[in-house]
Amino acid sequence: MQIVVDLTRCQGYAQCVFLAPEVFQLHGDEALLYSPSVPDDQLPRVRQAAASCPVQAILLGEQVRADAE
Ligand code: SF4
Known part of the structure; x- marks a missing residue:
């Protein structure tokens, strides 16, 4: 699956780093x-990471395509 992290939103909380x-x-x-x-x-780890990101900066799969449009 493709993912994108919106680095303009990411605050470096590192939740995702711990989880995946x-x-x-x-x-x-x-x-x-x-x-x-x-x-x-x-x-599974990446989904957990996306759910835990405090600023919802991690986009998964379908969200990536929707975001690009
Ligand atoms: S959890 Fe979210 S804000 Fe934190 S480092 Fe990962 S993407 Fe960035």
Whole structure:
């Protein structure tokens, strides 16, 4: 599944990094790096991360396409 993190919203709270460290990494204080292509075995963690993000910056699957339109 494809994901997008809206980095203008992301505040570097790092909830996602704790919940899905194989997909999200924090470099320095606020620079979030992530893999836009999520392997199936990481999906449950990524969904949890998206739900936990305090600013709803993580968009998943269909939301990514809707956002691009
Ligand atoms: S949980 Fe949300 S605000 Fe925090 S680092 Fe991840 S995307 Fe950014």
